[in-house]
Amino acid sequence: MLVRDYMTPDPVTIEQDQNLRDAYLLMKRHGIRHLPVIDIYDRILGIVSRNDLHRAIGLQESRDLDDHLDRLERLWAQDVMISPAHSVNANDHLTVAIDLMLTAKVGALPVIDDDRRVVGIISEIDLLRLLKDLLASSARPEPGRGPAGAA
Numbered sequence: 001m002l003v004r005d006y007m008t009p010d011p012v013t014i015e016q017d018q019n020l021r022d023a024y025l026l027m028k029r030h031g032i033r034h035l036p037v038i039d040i041y042d043r044i045l046g047i048v049s050r051n052d053l054h055r056a057i058g059l060q061e062s063r064d065l066d067d068h069l070d071r072l073e074r075l076w077a078q079d080v081m082i083s084p085a086h087s088v089n090a091n092d093h094l095t096v097a098i099d100l101m102l103t104a105k106v107g108a109l110p111v112i113d114d115d116r117r118v119v120g121i122i123s124e125i126d127l128l129r130l131l132k133d134l135l136a137s138s139a140r141p142e143p144g145r146g147p148a149g150a151a
Contacts (some may be wrong), residue, residue: 004090007111007120014039016078021069034108036118037081043116047082056080087112
């Protein structure tokens with residue numbers, strides 16, 4: 001099981017000199033919580049999460065950011081991104097990504113190629129989808145019911 005088989009390819013990204021208003025609106029439009037921050041060559045520089053946006057303007061994470069777009073507009077991705085970002089290679093085994101997410105306590109990892117260009121992202125949501133598929137494929141009969149067709 002390789003990262004490339006479970007990642008979201010071609011993720012939405014943001015450049016380091018874009019403001020946090022742009023970051024928030026991209027997250028909102030695409031229904032995502034993490035944006036890899038890239039340079040002009042699509043190489044990974046860092047990552048910004050929705051929680052980072054809240055912290056940057058001193059809001060509790062449960063608060064809506066729509067009322068604070070003017071404050072977000074004055075801050076830049078490079079100022080709040082986590083850098084260097086924890087990342088994995090598309091050819092890494094999936095356990096490498098899971099171990100790194102658990103150790104670093106992060107919800108998503110940019111997936112990079114050998115030139116450090118962002119080619120995907122793998123998140124908790126991707127891993128939950130995988131877990132759901134694995135559980136569904138190994139479904140067992142309910143306790144006490146026995147195999148299908150048993151009398």
